[in-house]
Structures are given as C-alpha cells and as structure tokens.
Amino acid sequence: MRIVLVGPPGAGKGTQAAFLAKNLSIPHISTGDLFRANISQGTELGKQAKAYMDAGNLVPDEVTIGMAKDRMSQPDAENGFLLDGFPRNVSQAEALDETLKTEGMKLDAVLDLEVPEDEVVKRIAGRRVCRKDSSHVFHVTYSPAKQEGVCDVCGGELYQRDDDSEETVRKRLEVYHTQTEPIIDYYRAQGLVVTISALGKVDEVTKRAMDALSRES
Ligand code: AP5
Numbered sequence: 001m002r003i004v005l006v007g008p009p010g011a012g013k014g015t016q017a018a019f020l021a022k023n024l025s026i027p028h029i030s031t032g033d034l035f036r037a038n039i040s041q042g043t044e045l046g047k048q049a050k051a052y053m054d055a056g057n058l059v060p061d062e063v064t065i066g067m068a069k070d071r072m073s074q075p076d077a078e079n080g081f082l083l084d085g086f087p088r089n090v091s092q093a094e095a096l097d098e099t100l101k102t103e104g105m106k107l108d109a110v111l112d113l114e115v116p117e118d119e120v121v122k123r124i125a126g127r128r129v130c131r132k133d134s135s136h137v138f139h140v141t142y143s144p145a146k147q148e149g150v151c152d153v154c155g156g157e158l159y160q161r162d163d164d165s166e167e168t169v170r171k172r173l174e175v176y177h178t179q180t181e182p183i184i185d186y187y188r189a190q191g192l193v194v195t196i197s198a199l200g201k202v203d204e205v206t207k208r209a210m211d212a213l214s215r216e217s
C-alpha cells in the first residue's frame, strides 16, 4: 500500500506510523526524521534545514522534494510506503503525484488524524525523543520510558526537540492550518481521504486506523 499520513504537529503521526508500517510491512518514511538524522550527522542538507525547523517554518520544497524522492526510490519502498510529514503543501502533493504517475503508481489512501488543539499542545509539551533516532518517541505522562531520560529501544539519551518550545509550536500549528490543511481538500477531490479520531490510547488509534485502511483497500 502507498499511504500518506496527515495531521497537526503532535497528533501522533510518528507514533502511529511505527505500528502501521510494521503491521502493513511497508517502510515508514518521515521527512522530519530524515531532516533530524541529517542535522545530527552534520550534513549540508541538515545545516540548510535546521534554521527553518527551529523557526517552525517549512524547509523549502527544492530541498524537501528531492530528499523525499530519493528515499522513496530505495529498494525497500518498491512495493509501498507510509509517508509521514510529506507532502506538507499542495506543491509537494503535486510533485508526489507527478513522480508516482511516471512510475505508473498511485496512492491508496490519505489517513487524516484528527485531534483537538489543546490535546496536541499537551502531547508536544511532554514529548521526549531519542538523540540517536528521533523515531523513538516517548511522553513523560502518556508513555514514559522505563528509565527516566533513557530510550527503551536503544539506550540513547531522551531530550525535548528544539522545535517543541511553546513559541515554535504555535508557529508550526499556524503553518499546518495555512499550508498543510489544503492538501486534505486536494486529496479529497481524488477520493483518497479517510479521517479518524486520534484521541484515546495509542493501540485504540492504531486499531481505528487499520480498520479504516482495510475498508479502503
Ligand atoms: P515533523 O517531524 O514532521 O513534525 P510534525 O509534523 O510537527 O509532527 P510531530 O513530529 O511534531 O508530531 P507527530 O504527529 O509525529 O506526533 P508524535 O507521534 O511524536 O517536522 C518537523 C519540522 O521538519 C517541520 O516543522 C518542518 O520544518 C520540517 N519538515 C518536515 N517535513 C517537511 C516537509 N515535507 N516540507 C517542509 N518541511 C518539512 O506524538 C506526539 C507526542 O504525543 C509523543 O510524546 C507521543 O508519545 C504522544 N502520543 C502519541 N499518541 C498518543 C496517544 N494516542 N495518547 C497519548 N499520547 C500520545
């Protein structure tokens, strides 16, 4: 399956993507995680992306689209993928459509995670991620690590993301409403959008998502 996951910052996209990708045997491709890996490795791409991310703005399309296409062309993505955080505006969605079309492929579904803004703020305020791999995600109250400050998966140090400050989160939410939400209408016109509530326990949301996706396939 080829799936796009969409939802506001802190909705639980990364958390759900990990389980959905495993259940569906497809790779989880997160542009946010790819950028953070580049930043921690000190690459040129990471240097370019960091200032935009810290300010809560989108990284320019010229950088992002190339990086996403490159990742999607890896052998493990041949039979499907779960995109998390990409596309994030209409021009990225058009670029993705174009790429898929030239390969004779198409998306199967766009899963839209709906969460009220006050819940999103609580989820982001308590989020801790692993320095070694930002796809290892915890929450101080909702899903605490067994040992405080230490990643259960790999033993890496847990920290608060630089863009999780109150001011940057406000900016990220604004960017989501103005630039990312329009892609939901773009995909709705293609009949691809499935909206689910992302409230409740992580496994309840995963079940809701799997049920919704199985109705689409
Ligand atoms: P990115 O990393 O994609 O951030 P985001 O979209 O803002 O999403 P988050 O990672 O904040 O949240 P999430 O929905 O994954 O939630 P999570 O699972 O962690 O992007 C960061 C930046 O990179 C962007 O601002 C931009 O600058 C740049 N960027 C990335 N892609 C780009 C693109 N395509 N174009 C341009 N720029 C791009 O969960 C949040 C917390 O809640 C966690 O602590 C978790 O444990 C907890 N939680 C999850 N589910 C539940 C639940 N059901 N109940 C209770 N707690 C829960």
Ligand code: ZN
Pocket: 130, 131, 132, 133, 136, 151, 152, 153, 154, 155, 156
């Ligand atoms: Zn880790």
